[in-house]
Amino acid sequence: MPAGTGAHGPAGSGKTLPERGLLLLMVLVLLPLGAASSPDISHKEVLDHKAADAPHNFTKKLFPVLSLDYKHIQTPFEISLWVLLASLMKLGFHLIPRLSGIVPESCLLIVVGLLVGGLIRLAGEKVPPVLDSRLFFLCLLPPIILDAGYFLPIRPFMENLGTILMFAVVGTLWNAFFIGGLLYGVCQIQQDNPSNLHQLELLPCLLFGSIVSAVDPVAVLAVFEEIHINELLHILVFGESLLNDAVTVVLYHLFEEFSGVGSVTVMDCFLGIISFLVVALGGVLVGAIYGILAAFTSRFTSHTRVIEPLFVFVYSYMAYLSAEMFHLSGIMALIACGAVMRPYVEANISHKSHTTIKYFLKMWSSVSETLIFIFLGVATVDGPHTWNWTFVTVTVILCLVARVIGVVGLTYVINKFRIVKLTTKDQFIVAYGGLRGAIAFSLGFLLDNDHFPMREMFLTAIITVIFFTVFVQGMTIKPLVELLAVKKKQEAKRSINEEIHTQFLDHLLTGIEDICGHYGHHHWKDKLNRFNKKYVKKCLIAGERSKEPQLIAFYHKMEMKQAIELVESGGGVKLPSAVPSTVSMQNIQPKKPPPAKPVERALPQLPKGREEEIRKILRSNLQRTRQRLRSYNRHTLVADPYEDGLGDLLLKKQKMIELEKKIKDMTNYLTVPAAPPDSPTMCRARLASDPQAYSMKPVSDSVPTIQVDLASPQSPDSVNLMDEFRRADHQQEEDQGLMMKPPSGQRAPNKPAEADGAREQQKLMRCLSDPGPSADEDEDEPFLP
Amino acid sequence: MGSSSSSMTNIPDAQQLIQETGFSAAHILRLYERFEFLDKDKRGELRQETVDFASFVRILAHFRPTDTSRTRDGAQQEPANSSTGKLKSAFQLYDQDRDGKISRAELLQVLRAMMGIQVTEEQLHSIAERAIQEADLDRDDAISFDEFRQSLEKVNVDHKMSIRFLK
Numbered sequence: 001m002p003a004g005t006g007a008h009g010p011a012g013s014g015k016t017l018p019e020r021g022l023l024l025l026m027v028l029v030l031l032p033l034g035a036a037s038s039p040d041i042s043h044k045e046v047l048d049h050k051a052a053d054a055p056h057n058f059t060k061k062l063f064p065v066l067s068l069d070y071k072h073i074q075t076p077f078e079i080s081l082w083v084l085l086a087s088l089m090k091l092g093f094h095l096i097p098r099l100s101g102i103v104p105e106s107c108l109l110i111v112v113g114l115l116v117g118g119l120i121r122l123a124g125e126k127v128p129p130v131l132d133s134r135l136f137f138l139c140l141l142p143p144i145i146l147d148a149g150y151f152l153p154i155r156p157f158m159e160n161l162g163t164i165l166m167f168a169v170v171g172t173l174w175n176a177f178f179i180g181g182l183l184y185g186v187c188q189i190q191q192d193n194p195s196n197l198h199q200l201e202l203l204p205c206l207l208f209g210s211i212v213s214a215v216d217p218v219a220v221l222a223v224f225e226e227i228h229i230n231e232l233l234h235i236l237v238f239g240e241s242l243l244n245d246a247v248t249v250v251l252y253h254l255f256e257e258f259s260g261v262g263s264v265t266v267m268d269c270f271l272g273i274i275s276f277l278v279v280a281l282g283g284v285l286v287g288a289i290y291g292i293l294a295a296f297t298s299r300f301t302s303h304t305r306v307i308e309p310l311f312v313f314v315y316s317y318m319a320y321l322s323a324e325m326f327h328l329s330g331i332m333a334l335i336a337c338g339a340v341m342r343p344y345v346e347a348n349i350s351h352k353s354h355t356t357i358k359y360f361l362k363m364w365s366s367v368s369e370t371l372i373f374i375f376l377g378v379a380t381v382d383g384p385h386t387w388n389w390t391f392v393t394v395t396v397i398l399c400l401v402a403r404v405i406g407v408v409g410l411t412y413v414i415n416k417f418r419i420v421k422l423t424t425k426d427q428f429i430v431a432y433g434g435l436r437g438a439i440a441f442s443l444g445f446l447l448d449n450d451h452f453p454m455r456e457m458f459l460t461a462i463i464t465v466i467f468f469t470v471f472v473q474g475m476t477i478k479p480l481v482e483l484l485a486v487k488k489k490q491e492a493k494r495s496i497n498e499e500i501h502t503q504f505l506d507h508l509l510t511g512i513e514d515i516c517g518h519y520g521h522h523h524w525k526d527k528l529n530r531f532n533k534k535y536v537k538k539c540l541i542a543g544e545r546s547k548e549p550q551l552i553a554f555y556h557k558m559e560m561k562q563a564i565e566l567v568e569s570g571g572g573v574k575l576p577s578a579v580p581s582t583v584s585m586q587n588i589q590p591k592k593p594p595p596a597k598p599v600e601r602a603l604p605q606l607p608k609g610r611e612e613e614i615r616k617i618l619r620s621n622l623q624r625t626r627q628r629l630r631s632y633n634r635h636t637l638v639a640d641p642y643e644d645g646l647g648d649l650l651l652k653k654q655k656m657i658e659l660e661k662k663i664k665d666m667t668n669y670l671t672v673p674a675a676p677p678d679s680p681t682m683c684r685a686r687l688a689s690d691p692q693a694y695s696m697k698p699v700s701d702s703v704p705t706i707q708v709d710l711a712s713p714q715s716p717d718s719v720n721l722m723d724e725f726r727r728a729d730h731q732q733e734e735d736q737g738l739m740m741k742p743p744s745g746q747r748a749p750n751k752p753a754e755a756d757g758a759r760e761q762q763k764l765m766r767c768l769s770d771p772g773p774s775a776d777e778d779e780d781e782p783f784l785p
Numbered sequence: 786m787g788s789s790s791s792s793m794t795n796i797p798d799a800q801q802l803i804q805e806t807g808f809s810a811a812h813i814l815r816l817y818e819r820f821e822f823l824d825k826d827k828r829g830e831l832r833q834e835t836v837d838f839a840s841f842v843r844i845l846a847h848f849r850p851t852d853t854s855r856t857r858d859g860a861q862q863e864p865a866n867s868s869t870g871k872l873k874s875a876f877q878l879y880d881q882d883r884d885g886k887i888s889r890a891e892l893l894q895v896l897r898a899m900m901g902i903q904v905t906e907e908q909l910h911s912i913a914e915r916a917i918q919e920a921d922l923d924r925d926d927a928i929s930f931d932e933f934r935q936s937l938e939k940v941n942v943d944h945k946m947s948i949r950f951l952k
Contacts, residue, residue, distance in 0.1 A: 494939075495919050495936060496912065497920045500912070508875065516845070518949075549903050551912065555911070555912050615918070615919075
């Protein structure tokens with residue numbers, strides 16, 4: 001989009017028209033925001049007015065044609081304004097690519113929050129207490145956690161569960177006690193200070209330590225999403241940030257309770273440990289129950305596809321609320337719910353519902369995250385601050401030190417049990433990635449001012465720690481990752497080979513474990529899978545899909561994904577460089593950095609292009625398997641003409657692309673699927689993908705005959721080509737055995753094609769320079785009767 | 786674990802096996818006990834496939850966790866439990882006719898064994914077809930060892946193909 005708008009004004013000379021418009025819009029948004037936050041004044045005026053009117057019995061006024069009643073819509077209006085502001089900010093950042101490359105979005109958002117808060121204060125209004133704990137925990141946090149939990153990569157998570165738990169539980173405990181204890185010591189040392197730190201007792205210190213020690217999932221997500229490190233590190237830090245919620249909840253409640261009492265006995269510690277187990281396991285149990293309920297409900301939604309996503313959201317939210325009701329760990333409940341329900345729900349719901357769920361979750365979590373950071377900024381401006389140099393600096397230093405010592409120590413122990421050890425680089429990233437965020441602030445905000453007179457000082461310190469970690473660590477982690485050459489996430493698509501071989505290795509290892517008599521990791525996983533297949537799937541998945549093995553499901557999913565990609569790409573002239581664009585259509589990560597390195601992408605493109613082509617050739621199999629799929633519930637139910645016609649459209653478009661690419665690549669590397677003869681539709685489809693025409697062996701002489709390069713769909717001759725193929729089809733229809741005999745098969749499709757060869761050549765040249773089709777007009781064609 | 790005497794002298798070629806596979810003496814002992822347990826008829830070999838103890842150990846050597854701190858001298862053969870060794874052993878399970886390539890038929894056989902009666906032949910064919918299309922870079926309609934290794938590059942083989950028991 002920037003490229004397009006840049007064409008309007010002088011290139012690169014500062015602000016262009018849309019950006020000016022954006023700024024204007026933002027100012028307009030901010031003004032009412034400031035005005036809106038002082039509702040009291042207008043309210044009082046109206047009251048006075050009413051009071052004045054009362055003695056006069058209905059004095060006749062002129063009928064108000066137009067009146068302003070702000071009070072009526074105040075709350076929703078303010079909420080919408082904030083959401084709008086957040087979204088506009090997000091838009092704005094991506095219009096300034098250089099900035100978003102250096103500074104992570106979270107930092108920018110906090111700065112925006114500071115600005116907004118500052119503006120409101122300058123305008124003389126009272127800054128609204130936006131980061132209200134209830135609002136935060138009940139509205140802002142759940143979408144982010146649900147998004148994380150629903151899309152949690154289960155396999156790496158489970159494989160590293162031991163490590164993650166160690167970091168989450170033991171690490172957080174260590175942090176809390178270390179920070180709290182040392183802070184208390186430092187406070188005791190401070191004698192007769194005007195800031196009377198001396199008064200701070202042990203328990204409030206420990207409470208503060210437990211609040212500030214928890215790694216925050218929101219901050220981690222925000223920063224790590226931009227640096228694209230390898231899966232292992234990502235899942236370690238992220239999993240830790242999710243699972244330490246249980247520890248934080250228990251410690252918080254424990255110390256809060258006992259701060260009132262003033263002393264802790266051994267019994268209390270023991271109860272604390274029990275409480276931790278109850279909180280953690282209870283949360284997971286609650287989540288799992290709701291997850292199973294959701295999966296079970298989705299089994300019956302085949303007639304009401306439209307509300308399917310709603311079940312996912314509502315059940316998850318209720319899991320969260322139920323867990324919070326019992327003071328269990330809501331985050332763990334949400335994660336468990338999402339992770340448990342996902343495989344079953346995805347097997348039951350339609351493809352569109354799946355897309356809806358994905359996009360809604362991403363949208364909500366994105367907006368939530370933006371709002372949280374902005375509110376952090378605003379709350380910083382707002383909150384009463386008590387700045388105490390000693391306390392704050394000691395806190396920041398202790399946080400860092402505790403984290404480093406904790407990670408190093410724990411890794412030493414963990415590495416004894418891991419097969420693949422964590423290297424020093426890994427440890428550094430894990431330690432450095434321990435960011436604090438809004439959860440710490442909200443927990444601090446919840447503190448009661450009576451019990452904790454030092455509340456403001458705590459809040460100031462918490463905010464400083466948050467700022468430090470988010471700004472300093474958040475900004476520098478990306479260059480550090482580059483500097484240390486940490487392994488990055490591999491962008492390659494998941495291939496079916498990988499899936500096959502991984503499953504194969506699973507089976508193999510289970511067998512070997514069985515031989516060794518060792519009840520290891522694979523053994524239990526296998527047992528779980530068997531149980532799942534035998535009992536659970538039958539209950540929770542509707543119809544025939546309950547018997548579908550995982551590999552088949554995966555295969556279908558991949559085929560479906562690519563079929564949609566194909567349609568979305570317009571099926572027109574697309575050079576291999578366009579392949580990333582189709583990939584990016586699937587890539588719904590809102591914060592994906594703009595692909596600013598075309599040079600690098602040039603190299604792997606050709607193999608990718610080939611890969612795409614082969615996959616599209618295989619679409620002939622898609623038709624066959626899709627026909628087989630029609631016996632499944634979710635396809636036969638909704639008679640969607642678009643979906644029905646999709647198959648034919650796909651095939652036609654696919655063969656066009658194939659032939660185009662053939663010209664460019666001029667190599668022949670297609671193999672023939674040994675497919676049994678089928679219905680005439682199948683025959684046409686097979687011809688469409690024309691593997692037979694290109695022989696079983698890589699014979700080069702077949703290539704020159706394929707001079708047909710189909711013009712892009714916009715070309716008026718594309719219709720003729722359809723006829724060509726239909727004509728060629730007729731010649732072949734009687735000969736079903738053609739499939740197996742390539743030499744005879746070469747003639748027929750090539751003959752009519754050859755005639756067009758020369759004519760089409762120029763058209764291809766013209767079309768290659770086309771920026772890209774909008775295939776809308778073409779898509780309508782097959783559906784017209 | 787049975788009445789077999791737990792002494793190293795009973796185990797044939799113990800030293801050589803230790804040398805070859807890198808297991809420790811305690812491991813060999815444990816594996817021997819396990820072998821005895823499985824070998825119920827006391828035939829000195831496991832049923833059907835007639836695997837004697839030495840082969841048993843050699844096969845299991847592939848699944849030992851990788852030694853990360855091993856110094857490799859040039860003359861020494863590729864150890865069985867390195868990444869390559871593990872992958873090679875897995876590859877050989879696919880490639881039953883030992884021609885160095887996984888042909889379509891072999892792949893189909895493995896797929897059939899994995900999924901068996903739950904899927905139709907056509908679906909198996911499509912999957913095998915697609916798998917070969919994706920992996921086969923030199924267009925010889927079969928998957929060679931290097932192509933196999935490349936398709937598994939994202940998988941952490943060291944982690945996946947190791948059993949802690951054998952450490």
